[in-house]
Amino acid sequence: MDILSLFIIVPIITILVLVFTKNLKQARVVSMVGSSVQLLMAINLVFAYFKERAVNSSIMVFTKDIVWFEPFNIHYTIGVDGVSVALLLLTAIVVLAGVFISWKMCDLPKEFFISLIVLSIGVYGFFISLDLFTMFVFFEIAVIPMYLLIGIWGSGPKEYSAMKLTLMLMGASAILLVGILGIYFNSDADGGALTFNILEIAQVNIPIESQKLFFPLTFIGFAVIGALFPFHTWSPDGHASAPTAVSMLHAGVLMKLGGYGVFRVAMYLLPLGAIDWSWVFIILSVIGVVYGAFSAIKQTDLKYINAYSSVSHLGLVLFALLMLNKTAWNGAILQSLSHGFMTALFFALIGMIYGRTHTRDIGKLGGLLKVIPFISVIYVIAGLASLGLPGFSGFVAEMNIFVGAFQEDNMFMRVATILSVSVIVITAVYILRVVGIMLMGPIKKEAYLKLEKVTWYERFGILLLLIPIVGIGVAPLWLSDMILESLDPFIKGLL
C-alpha cells in the first residue's frame, strides 16, 4: 500500500472498527487512535517528502495511477507536492484535536465520530487526488457529513443552518461540476485523449473562449466553500450551530478546500480565463476581506465573530490566489494553514468557554482571565496570532500575501492591496474588543467564580493546535520554501 492511499485506508479501517464499538469510551478511544495514526503518517509524510524531493524533481511525488472508469479515462490518480503535504498535516492535526475536544460527546457518540472521520476521508482524498473526478468525489464526500454533524449534534437553529450550509455548498459543487465537465471536454484541444488528469490537462492549451466560459464556474464552485463574498452567508449560521469539533474541522480544514481547489484547478488549468476574470473576483474578495472584518466588529456571539473573521481571512486567501505571483500564492497557502490552526483553536476555546458558562454572548461574559486562566491566556494568544502578530503564523502568511500583492504594479491592484492591508487594523479592533470585554474586566456572574478548570484532553487539543501556530510563526523558512518550490510549475502556467 503506498504512502498516500493509506490516508484513505486508515480512516476507513477506523470507521469499520467504530461500527462495532459499544459506547462513548470505546468510540472515542478508537477514533483517537485512528487519528493519531493519521497524524503520525502525516508527519512521516513530511520527512518522506523532503527525502523524495531531493531526488525527484517532478511536479508531484509519490504519484500513483489506477485506471478506474476506462471509457471516460477516469483514473484514481494521487500524488502530492509541498502544498498538499502541508495541508495534509494541517488536516491530521485538526482532526486529532477535534477528537480530543469532543471527548465528552454523549449523544450518539459512535455516529458522531464516524461522520467526523468520513468528513476527514473526504478532505484527505481531496488533497491527494490529481484527477478531477476523484477530486470532485472526495469534495462532496467531505461536504455531505456536515449536514448530519450540524443537524444532529448542533445547537440553536441547527436544522435551518445545516440545510442552508449543505444546499449552498452542494449547489456550489453542482456549478463546479459543470466547470469540470467543461474542462474535461476541452482537454483534447491539442488532439490528445479526453482526460481528467490535472497534470495532463495543464499541458493542454485550452481555447481561450472556453477558458473564459468555465473559469467563473470553477472558481465560484470552489470559492463558495472558501466563503467568497457574497456566497459566505452559510458560514456564520453554520459555525454558530455546529458542535465544537465540527466548527473546528469545518473552519479549520473544510473551508481550505476552496482555496486549494481554486489554486489547483481553476488557476492552474484555466490561466487565461483567470487573467481575464481576475478583476471581478479581486473586487469580490477584497470586499469580503474588509466587509467580513467590519461585520465581525458588531457581532456579539463569539462564534459569529469568528465566522466573520474567517470570511475576512479566507478572503485574503482568494485575493492572494488571484494575484498570479509566487509570493502571494505562498502567502495564500500559508494563510490557509495558519487560519486553519488559528480558527480551529478559536472554536475549541469557544467550545470550552461555552461548555462552562453556557453562553456565547460576550456581553454576558467577563473577567474570565481570573477564573479560567489557561483557556483565557490561550485565547489571547490566538487572538494575537489572528491579528497578525509577529512570532505567530498569521503574520508570516499575511506578509507574504501583502508583499506578493504589492508586486502587481498597477493602480487597481495597489488600491486593492492597500484596502486589504487595512484589515490588520480592523482585525485588531474586534479581537481586542472581545479580549477586553470577555476575558478582562470584572467578573460578571457569581457562577463564573467556580468554573471547571481545563481538563487534560482539552489541554492536549489546545497544545496540538498551538504548537504549529508558533512553530510556523517563529521558523517559517522550511515551510514557506517547501511551498515556494512547489509553486514554480503552477506559476509557469500563468506566465
Next chain:
Amino acid sequence: MNIDYIILIPIIPFVVFLLLGVFHKRIKPAVSGYIGVFGLLASTILSFYAVYQYFFVYGKVNEIYQTFSEKSVWMNFTETLHIDMGILIDPISVMMLVVVSVVSLMVHIYSRGYMKGDEGYTKFFAFLGLFTFSMYGLVLATNLFQIYIFWELVGVSSYLLIGYYYTKTSAIAAAKKAFIVTRFADFGFLIGIMIIGYYTGTFDFETLNNPEGSAILNWAATSFMGLSVITWALILIFIGGAGKSAMFPFHIWLPDAMEGPTPVSALIHAATMVVAGVFLVARLFPMFYFVEDGFALNIVAYVGAFSALFAAIIAITQTDIKRVLAFSTMSQLGYMILALGVSGYEAHEGVGYMASMFHLFTHAMFKALLFLGAGSVIHAVHSNYLKDMGGLRKYMPVTNITFLIAALAIAGVPPFAGFWSKDEILVAAFEHNKLIYCVALFVAGLTAFYMFRLYFGIFWGKDTAYMHKPKESPLSMTFPLIILALLSIVGGFIPFSEFVTADKSGFQAHLNYPLAAIAITVGIIGVALAWVFYKKENGLSDIYAKAFGPLYKWAIDKFYFDEIYLFITKKVLFKRVSAPIAKFDKKVVDGTMEGIGNKTVVFSNKIKGMQSGKVQDYGFAFVAGVVVIALVFIYLWTN
C-alpha cells in the same frame, strides 16, 4: 569585530520571559524577581562590554565608525526580497543598547519594591522580560522588516503591560487604545516598507542607507502625485514612527497609557519604546536626508516642533502628575524629532542628528528618573493627583532630591545632562531654521515652568493632611533613583559628538555660548515663574488660568483630541459603517439566498393546482401537450 556574543543580549531576557511565563504558577514571587533582575544585569554587562569593544577597540577604522552585521534569512518573499534576522552594530544601536539596558535594569530593580505583594508579580516580570527582548531586537534590527516585527512585539508587550491591572476598565480601554492607535500608524509603516521593498528591491538597512547606493541615487526613478515614491514611503514610515513616539496627531494613546504600573510608564512610555520612532528616523537618516533633498525630513521637523509645543502647553494644565510627565515626554520626543528634522549630514552639519541622539540618551535617564520618582510618591500617598500632594520633601528626602535633579536636568539648567543635549538641539535648529528655533526655545521655557510647577506642587506648597503619614520608599526603589540621578548629572559630559554622528565620523562639538546663554535664561525664567506661582499657596495660578480662559480650558481637555477620535471611531466607524454592514449582511446578502429558497417553495405551492386529481384534466394536459409540441415542432422550430 566579533559580535556573536551580542546575540545573547536579547536572548537572555527572552529566556527569562519564557521561564517566568511558562512556570509562573510554580515560581515563588521573590525568586522570579531575582531571576528578572539578574537576567537583565547580565544583558547590561554585555551591553557595556559591547560599547567598550565598539567605541574604543574595534569600532573606528580610519576615523569612520564601521557597521558590523550578522544575519541569516528568516523567510523568502521573492528571489531578491527576503526577511533577515540578525544584529546590526553601529553607533546608534550600541547607544540604544546602553539606554535600554540601564533603564530596564533600573526598572527591574525598582519593581521588586514597587510591585511587592501584587498577585501578578511573576507575570509582571515575565512581561518586562518580553518587552526588553523586543526592544533589544528592535534596536539591533538589520532590516526594515525585522524592525517592523519587533516594532509589533514592543507594541504588544506595551499592550499587555498597560492592561496589567486587567480588572480596571480604564486600564483595558487604555491598553486597547494604545495598541490600536499605534497599529493604525503601523498600517502606514507597513505600506511604506512594501513600497521601499518593491522599488529598491531590498529591506536591508546597509544597502538602503548607503549614500552611493542605488536606493538613494535613483530616488527619482518613479514618482507618484508629484513626489518620488521613495519620499512617500519615507513619509509613511515616519507615520509609523510618529505612532510609536506619540507625535501629533497620534499622541492620544500616551496619556492614557499611564494607567499601567508606574515602572512600566518609566520603562516603556518614557525611556525606551516611545523613542523607537526617533530611532527609526535616525536609522533611516541617510534616506531621509538625501531622497528628494530631504523633503520628508522637513515634514519630520515640523511635526516634531508642533508636537513639542502642543504637548508642552497641555502639560502645564494637567493635574495628574503622571499625565504631566506623559505630555512632557511627548514634548521632549518632539524635540528629538525636530532635531533630526533640522539636521544635516556631513561632519558638523549633522549636529542635529547627534543632538537628537544625545537628547534621547539623557532624556531616557532623567525621564525614567522622574517617573520612578513620581512612582515612589504615588506609592507613598496612593494618589496620582497634585491636589492630594504637597510638602512631601519632609517625608521623602531621597525622592525629593533625585526628583529635583531630574527636574533641573529636563529644564536645561547646567550642568545637568538635559542642558547639554538641549543646547545642541537649539544650535542645530538655529543654524537650520529660525522659526523652529523660536518654537524650540519657547518650549524649553514651558518645560522648565511645568516641570517645576510639578516639583513645587509635590514637594513644597501646602502641607496636605495625610490619613497615614507618607514615608520614604524602600531601598529597592530609592537605589535606582540614586543611580539614575547620578547619570542625569554626569550624562551631559559624555563627548557624544565623538561617537554618534550622522556620517559616523565624529567631530568636535563646541558650546555655542550666546545660544547657550539664551537657553539658560529661558530655563531660569521658567523655573522662576513656577517658583512664584506654586512654591507658596497663592491664588496667582488661578488668576492667570482665568486670564487665559478658553485656551486654558482647551488645554486641560487636551484640545478635545480624544473626543474627535471617539467620534470618528464610535460614531462613524461603529455606528455608520460596521453596524450597517452587519445589518446588510443579515438582511440583503443572506436575505437573497434565503429568498431564492423560499420563493422556490412558494412557487411550488402556487402550481400545486395543476395536479387537480381530475383524470380528465390529466387527459386534457396530455392531449394539449401533444398538440402544442406537434404544432411547435412542425411550424415554429423547423430546422
Next chain:
Amino acid sequence: MDFSSFLLMRHEIILLAITLLLLVAEVSIANNKKNSIVHLAIFLFGIHTIVGFLKMDYGDLFGGMFHTNELIKFFKSVLNIGVLILLLQSGDWIEEKILHQQRGTEFFMLLFSSLLGMYFMISAGDFLMFYLGLELSTLPVAALAAYDITKRISSESGIKLILSAALASGVSLFGISILYATTGSIYFIEISEIITSNNLTILGFVLFFAGLGFKISLVPFHFWTADVYEGAPISIAAYLSVISKGAAVFILMILLFTVLKPLMAIWENIIYVIAIITMFIGNLFALRQQNMKRFLAFSSIAQAGFILLGMITGNQLGIATVVYFVLIYVFSNLAAFGVVQAISLQTGKENMKDYEGLYRTNPNLSLVMMLALFSLAGIPPVAGFFGKFFLFTAAASKGYYLLVFLAVVNVTISLYYYLLVVRAMFLRKNENAIPYFKSKIYMKLGLLITAVGILVIGLYSPLYNYIHELSKSFLN
C-alpha cells in the same frame, strides 16, 4: 427456422412457463397452505433470474418481429433483478394481507405477465410487437393498481391508470398509423431506411412519443403518476416507478437511436425542452409532498427528466450511461420503496411526519433509506452519483452545457427534499416515534440486496465498462 431458434425467446418462454406453473399450483394447492405459493413464486423467479444471465445466442425471430441481442438480454436481466427484489420486498405483504383473500396467485401472475409484456416490448422488432408488449405490460399493472379491492383509493388509482393508459395508447396508435402511412411499413428496420423528416412524420412521431412519455411519465404526460402511486399498493407503485419506467426508457432509447435516428434534428430539441420542464416540475412538486409514495412518485418524475439528459445525445455514450443509470435507479428506488413498504406493512404509516426519530428506533431501516435517498440525490460515494455524473457527461459531450447547468440546479433542489426525509429520520427527536420492529427474512434480504447494490455498483467500475462495451456492440 427450427425450434432451437425459439431459444432466442428463452426469457419469455421461461417466464410464461413459471406463470402457468403458478396457475397450476393455484388450483392444486389447498387454501390453508397457499403461502407456499409465495415461496414457490419467489424461488422460481430467482431461478429464472439466474438463468437469464446464462449465455445465449442472439438474432431475429418471426421475420424480425422479435429481435434480441446482448444489450437487450442484459436489460432483461436488469428488469429481472428489479422484479426479484420487488418480490422479496412484497412477499411478506402478500402473506399477511392478501392470502386470506384467496387472491395471492393473481398478484404474481399479473406481475409476471406484465413483465412478459415488457420483454416483448424491449425486444420488439416492429410496431405491432411493440404495441402488444406495451399493452401487455400496462393492462395487468392497471389491474394490480386496483388490486387492493378493500381500499377506495386503490380502485381510484386503477381507474385513473387504465383510462390515462387507454388514452395514451390510443394517441400513440394514431401516431403509429401516421408513421405507417408515411413509411408504408411497421418493421423498424424498413422504417429506419425509409423515414424522412417531414411534417406528417413529425406529427406521427410526436403522437407516438406521447405514448411512451406517458409510461416514462414525462411532463406533461405525467399527471397520472402521483395519484396512481399513492393509491396503488406500494409494490405496484414501486413496479411502476422502476420496472415499467425502466423498460419504457430502454425501448424509447432504442427507437430514437436506431429507427428514428433520421429525425434526430427534431427529437433532440423535443427532448431538450421536455427534459427541462420534467426536471423542474417533478422537483417543484416533490418539494411539498408529505405522503412518502407521492413524494417518491414526483422524485421519480424528476429522475426521468435526468434520464433524458443521456438520451439527448443519440450516441453510444448515451445508451451506456442511460442503461447504467437505470440499473442504479432500480436499486435506489427499490430500496426507498422497500423501506416505505416495510414501515407501512408494520404500522400502516406512510407520511414523512411518521418517520421522525426513526433512526433512534430503527437504525438499519433509516440507514438503508438514507443510502437510497443519497443515491437518488446523487451524492458520492453511493451509486447514484456516478449514474448522474455520467449522464451529465454524456449531455456535456454534445455541448449541452446549459442543459447540464439546469440539471445541476435541479440536483440541488432535489437534494433539499431528499434531505427533508433524512432530517425527519435522523435530526428530529420524537418520543412517539415508530417503535422498533423486526422485518421478515424476505424483506431483510430485499433491502440488503438493494443496499449492497447501491454501495457497490458505483464504485465497481467493471460493471460500467461492461455496459459500455455492450452499447458499442449494440450500435454496429
Next chain:
Amino acid sequence: MIEGITIYEILTLTTIIFFIGVYGFLTRTNLISMLISVELILNASVVNFVIINKYLYPDVLQGVFFSIFIIAVAAAETALAISIIINLYRQISSVEVKDTEIMKY
C-alpha cells in the same frame, strides 16, 4: 378501394372521430362514457391502419393485421376498465368521474 372516395376524405373522417373521442374523454362525466370515447380514439386508428393499407400499400397486409390486434387489445382493455369501474361502484356506488378525485396535489 371504394369508388369516388379518396383517402383524404377517409383520413379526415378518422381524424374527426379521433378528436370526437378526445373531446368525449375530456368532457363526459361518466366513466363508462369516457371509456366509450377511448374506444372511438382506438377505432379511429384502426380505420386508419386499414385504409392506409388499402389505399397506399395494398401489396402487404401489415395494417390490416395490426388493426385486428388493436381491436382485440381494445376489448381486453375495456373489460379490465369495466371491472375496475364495477369495483369502484361497489365501494362508492357511483361511476361519476368527479367521485374519483380524492387523491390530488
